[in-house]
Amino acid sequence: EAGVTQFPSHSVIEKGQTVTLRCDPISGHDNLYWYRRVMGKEIKFLLHFVKESKQDESGMPNNRFLAERTGGTYSTLKVQPAELEDSGVYFCASSPSVGDDYSPLHFGNGTRLTVT
Amino acid sequence: SQQGEEDPQALSIQEGENATMNCSYKTSINNLQWYRQNSGRGLVHLILIRSNEREKHSGRLRVTLDTSKKSSSLLITASRAADTASYFCALTDSWGKLQFGAGTQVVVTP
Numbered sequence: 001e002a003g004v005t006q007f008p009s010h011s012v013i014e015k016g017q018t019v020t021l022r023c024d025p026i027s028g029h030d031n032l033y034w035y036r037r038v039m040g041k042e043i044k045f046l047l048h049f050v051k052e053s054k055q056d057e058s059g060m061p062n063n064r065f066l067a068e069r070t071g072g073t074y075s076t077l078k079v080q081p082a083e084l085e086d087s088g089v090y091f092c093a094s095s096p097s098v099g100d101d102y103s104p105l106h107f108g109n110g111t112r113l114t115v116t
Numbered sequence: 117s118q119q120g121e122e123d124p125q126a127l128s129i130q131e132g133e134n135a136t137m138n139c140s141y142k143t144s145i146n147n148l149q150w151y152r153q154n155s156g157r158g159l160v161h162l163i164l165i166r167s168n169e170r171e172k173h174s175g176r177l178r179v180t181l182d183t184s185k186k187s188s189s190l191l192i193t194a195s196r197a198a199d200t201a202s203y204f205c206a207l208t209d210s211w212g213k214l215q216f217g218a219g220t221q222v223v224v225t226p
Contacts, residue, residue: 004158042119043204043216056213091158102147105214107158
């Protein structure tokens with residue numbers, strides 16, 4: 001089974017530019033999450049999709065961040081315009097729906113974003 | 117917010133030694149999980165312990181949970197260089213999303 005893939009692995013952009021990160025979850029996983037880790041601090045939740053719907057976007061920092069999940073498959077996270085504090089590693093994770101039981105998250109390798 | 121705090125922040129040991137790290141939290145939980153992250157890679161799920169469990173084993177990993185103290189520990193026995201990684205505890209908050217701490221960075225030297 002292919003794992004969660006993220007693209008690009010690294011991105012260096014200037015302040016004010018736009019960047020779009022992409023995540024392809026494991027096929028068949030309804031749940032898709034975005035997390036971010038800044039400068040060795042805690043890994044912070046950004047948002048959660050169930051299929052194509054945003055279940056929880058309480059962690060999105062501000063309206064410069066826009067996440068979409070087309071047709072409930074891959075997801076994109078766009079940052080426009082990027083600011084210096086947006087630098088960090090953006091992780092995507094997915095999991096299947098298993099009713100009331102719990103299924104661990106499967107993470108991609110992350111996209112390291114550097115805003116200069 | 118419902119997230120664990122790992123302690124210590126960093127741990128350096130030699131191969132063959134045991135490594136112990138702790139996670140403390142503030143509110144009640146249904147379960148607690150531990151994840152590992154190797155440098156440049158994504159997080160990998162190691163083990164889940166439910167609130168009615170006190171101890172769980174998986175290979176060289178041993179996890180304990182003390183709900184009265186609101187703390188958990190992860191023990192890695194007979195460590196290897198490949199165990200060098202950051203280790204995170206993760207809690208599910210009341211809204212069902214997983215919250216992580218800042219992690220414990222473990223370095224195992226040959």
